[in-house]
Amino acid sequence: MSLRHALLGLITDEPASGWDLTNRCAEIFGPVWPAGHPQIYGELSRLTADGLIEVDHEGPRRRKVYRVTDTGTAELRRWLAQTDTDHTMRFEPLVRAFFFQHMTPGDLTGHLGREARYYREQADKYRELAAAKDRGDYGDSPRTHAMRITVEAAVRLFGALADWAEWAQTATPLTAPRAEGDRHPADPPPPE
Amino acid sequence: MSLRHALLGLITDEPASGWDLTNRCAEIFGPVWPAGHPQIYGELSRLTADGLIEVDHEGPRRRKVYRVTDTGTAELRRWLAQTDTDHTMRFEPLVRAFFFQHMTPGDLTGHLGREARYYREQADKYRELAAAKDRGDYGDSPRTHAMRITVEAAVRLFGALADWAEWAQTATPLTAPRAEGDRHPADPPPPE
DNA sequence: GTTAGACATGTTCTGATAGACATGTAAATC
DNA sequence: GATTTACATGTCTATCAGAACATGTCTAAC
Structure with a gap:
């Protein structure tokens, strides 16, 4: 809690x-x-x-x-100051990513494109939040340096995800070799 | 769900x-x-x-x-294939980070050191998971290429956090200038 | 034989979360 | 004067998550 x-x-x-x-x-x-x-x-x-x-x-x-x-x-x-902190990160997109193999290449790249845009937006949002702080938009009292550290964490986090999604889009036409009898769910059924 | x-x-x-x-x-x-x-x-x-x-x-x-x-x-x-996915990332350490200003410099660097180690471990764990997949340790059926993409996301995510924690440790002795009358909670009380 | 450890499957209770319901005020526009 | 928008505070209920409780089997070592 x-x-x-x-x-x-x-x-x-x-x-x-x-x-x-x-x-x-x-x-x-x-x-x-x-x-x-x-x-x-x-x-x-x-x-x-x-x-x-x-x-x-x-x-x-x-x-x-x-x-x-x-x-x-x-x-x-x-x-x-607590040392035993909870590092749990509940993050559905990463769960979803584990099952990308069940998507068709077209679905996947569309999906990754949307993800990339979203993460880029989030990173920008935090960058903007930091900039607003710097301008003193928030009645700026103590939090300056510490705020910047935190925002940096968020920017890196979302930035990494955006980079990943962009990389995954181009790097992956989902054409990995498949084992015998291992049909993609989106493939047409094999001839009898 | x-x-x-x-x-x-x-x-x-x-x-x-x-x-x-x-x-x-x-x-x-x-x-x-x-x-x-x-x-x-x-x-x-x-x-x-x-x-x-x-x-x-x-x-x-x-x-x-x-x-x-x-x-x-x-x-x-x-x-x-759903387009309206839930991008919520419930992540307490980032919440905590927003209040780093209330920690003493010593507390903070110790804290960041632990964070850095933890994130590095997680990144390594996923890298190892990918390597195990490559070796076929898991009775390897379909998931090869897609798995690698996903693991890459996790590695980047945790890697970004580890980089951040390491950077924040050296970059930030929490000595940002403070406004008048703006005492750090950890400071000794001012003389009367 | 017996004990310990891994395998295996459930329920129950408590607290956390999210959406819907419910109410009302102050300020600005029409 | 009437309406809309932003401000402002709550409750209720259903679902979800997590910890503890509860039970039992197979296998290997002793």
Whole structure:
């Protein structure tokens, strides 16, 4: 359950409302840790109950602004320093890739083309996020250097996938030799 | 829910039991789509009920061997050809990385060192998997070329992360200039 | 013979996730 | 004045994932 710590981290960076956090999660974590507002509001209640954050009501609207407590800061740092982290990466496209052999060459290259475009977009998105930071678009407080390191990770990650998809498109007409009696599902049935 | 299709794909490659599939999932998909045996056995029941696979009892032990049906093959190909795929990559380390600024330089470099080692190991693991395939260690049926493409994706993915962690370690003593009144949580409190 | 380790298959419970449902306000445009 | 869009906060329910619980067999070593 790292949404808990993601929220704790964002609130530590600066106080924010549930609405803010919903948007910032979508923008910053995007596809690496998706979370809808139902989850976020629920987790905020729990964090408040546990005393890791506290809430102030602000403005004419009943807008709730959350601030981190000392306990919360301590917990964030404990989480960051943890050595036994979870490296699980749940990533369907890679699962799918294991079965590319069952696609026809045409299907496959079309598919890889779309993947390449998508990953390139994601890499660009994070590059843009870093640039926006550099311009100070975000009310720039502490996170500068560290932010750049992180964004670099995301850029490399998506960049590597984009490179791969482009390489795989040209490198692979799926014409690998096949064993006897080992028909591709897309092949016409053999004559009797 | 792509475990369904992962299993369908593996069974299409060759008939297998729940035990086989549990091990193959762990070995092949490893950290990109983890699945324990409770999930796998459950999904196999559902796949059987839906007529996508069928089961034979084999040997003295009540070992159940699953085979794909024609309906199952069709469903696999439908899934592969889908254009609106889910690109979500649930990846906690990247979430954590967004809050590196809250770590002390020492903590951070130690952390990055561990990350680098782990990712390098994963990349090597997939490289080895590809090499084993090339040697025909796996009773090599159809998946050769396609397998290599996939493994290449995994190698690049983990390789990019390893490169990043190594780069971040040397490139970043976390000494970025900080704004006035913007204390690092790990700093000693300022004198009164 | 018995014990240990690999093989093999399930259920159950708890927590995480995602989509749908539900409500209401402030500001800007028409 | 009415409508639309963005802001803002929640609940409910179904499904999914993961850990623990539970059972039993075959094979090889002792």
